Amino acid sequence: MKKKRSGKRGWTRRKRKPKSPFPLIVLVTVVAFFVLVVTMAFVVFVTWLLIKAGIFHFPHSARYGLTFVLLEFALASVFVGTIVSFVVGRISLRPLNKLIRAMNQLADGDYSVRLYFGERKIGRKLADSFNKMAEELSNTEMLRSDFVNNFSHEFKTPIVSIYGFARLLCRGNLEAEQTREYLSIIEQESGRLAEMATNVLDMTRVENQTILSGxxxxxxxxxxxxxxxxxxxxxxxxxxxxxxxxxxxxxxxxxxxxxxxxxxxxxxxxxxxxxxxxxxxxxxxxxxxxxxxxxxxxxxxxxxxxxxxxxxxxxxxxxxxxxxxxxxxxxxxxxxxxxxxxxxxxxxxxxxxxxxxxxxxxxxxxxxxxx
Missing domain, CATH: 3.30.565.10 (Histidine kinase-like ATPase, C-terminal domain)
Structure with missing residues (x-):
């Protein structure tokens, strides 16, 4: 474990603890409970109005009357609850659908896509996280593209030099000093090629390494x-x-x-x-x-x-x-x-x-x- 050190050149690396999904679970539970309560209250209110208006009344048998009321109450709750849940779900899932579409755009290689969910805390955090990820992916892709261009340029230059001076040496009729100079250039350019290849291999090796054995x-x-x-x-x-x-x-x-x-x-x-x-x-x-x-x-x-x-x-x-x-x-x-x-x-x-x-x-x- 790293210890905090003070001083001009000291610094401490702080690891962020992963945040619990508990607030999101609470939100979903509250929404579901709210839908259920609203549905039940609505059905009770409508039933009370029907009874007061004389439109609805119990059958002669009290037992069957209670069963009938409960059955009607349950069916009405299911019907109204389904409608309310559909409306609420459609509204609440709109940001999720928007996120899915944006993720599909990212998967297709469009790194310019950005999200905005208004000023609500959860929506703002989600949008900020997504936008940061999209920006990092865009930067990585740009760096990879630059690397291909740079590596192609750096790789081509020594090959052209080696090829050119090798042809001159093959033709012969060169003074000893020229021959040594051309061979020295070929040696230097070969060293550059070897160094580039070594760097790429070293990068792959250290990226995959997790344990120091030496x-x-x-x-x-x-x-x-x-x-x-x-x-x-x-x-x-x-x-x-x-x-x-x-x-x-x-x-x-x-x-x-x-x-x-x-x-x-x-x-x-x-x-x-x-x-x-x-x-x-x-x-x-x-x-x-x-x-x-x-x-x-x-x-x-x-x-x-x-x-x-x-x-x-x-x-x-x-x-x-x-x-x-x-x-x-x-x-x-x-x-x-x-x-x-x-x-x-x-x-x-x-x-x-x-x-x-x-x-x-x-x-x-x-x-x-x-x-």
Whole structure:
């Protein structure tokens, strides 16, 4: 169970409890009871009027007279009750029929449909829930469509490069330096293809995973240093300044999965950092008030790249989402979704902070995550 932690960088995840359907059951019961009472009152009133007017009178036998009255009362109640129930049911079920039609439109792929049931509390809640669901489905469909377009573009570019340079190599008559250059380009583009395929496979794997089987204690600081060195070629090409602001920190987690988190975040920071920019990696511990050996570890990966808009920050961890639609930066919009899923599997949290000076991705993890 997560403990509430105060402080500038602290936050608590609160799970909403499912609401009981009891109020709806009470409403249905009250409506049915109301229909029954109104029906009985109406029949009694009509019977009383008929008796007062002398139109209706008992037969000679009191026993048969009472039976006759009860039978007439029952038949009249059923008849009037059926009519009243039909009218009331038709009115009360109108929103439900409207909801069914809207659901059918959603099933047919029309995500623009919206509901409005007036200002009544129950109707407003139902309409708000449906409209939110329709909007989420619309956004998901739009992201999937964008992903297909982006992935097609990213996939096609290296294939065209590989094909073109392979043809040049097949023709021969090239100098040794040109041959090495073309082979280097083919190697780079092949690496891009392999990386894209790996990201798609990783996304599928972590989405279906619910249990961490490789949790162990290891040196988080050393892992971050190795991740930085792994990407040395990329940040050296852009002449970036790398600053590692941390001491030695141990953590219990899945080492391989967390390596994927840091490499993704560092690669993202390098990609959007300006030439001769700066990347900072820092670690901060937040000890538990009751048990000092517990608590959380927060890792921040920062760069002085362009500010991420608030609208993009809300959706940046969604699958397939890319804030840069011009394809100026390579990617398929899967990396950060993988990162978020891995962090969630470790019962941690991730957030992004961005202003005109720097952008920081914060990952907060429990220090002693038990398997």
């Amino acid at each position: 949790v162990k204690e290891y040196n988080l600081s050393e892992q971050l240093r190795r991740s930085v060195l792994l990407l040395e070629k990329k940040w050296s090409q852009k002449e970036l300044e790398i600053s590692c602001d941390f001491n030695e920190h141990m953590i219990q987690a899945d080492e391989e999965m967390m390596k994927q988190v840091w490499v993704n975040l560092l690669d993202n920071a390098i990609k959007f950092a300006p030439e001769k920019g700066k990347i900072t990696v820092l670690i901060r511990e937040h000890p538990d008030e009751e048990r000092q050996e517990d608590g959380t570890v927060a890792v921040a990966i920062k760069n002085n790249g362009p500010q991420i808009k608030e609208e993009d920050r809300k959706r940046i961890f969604n699958k397939f989402y890319q804030s840069d639609t011009s394809h100026a930066a390579e990617g398929t919009g899967i990396g950060l979704a993988i990162v978020k899923r891995i962090v969630e599997l470790h019962e941690g949290e991730i957030r992004v902070e961005s202003d005109s000076r720097e952008t920081a991705f914060w990952v907060e993890l429990p220090k002693n995550r038990q398997p």
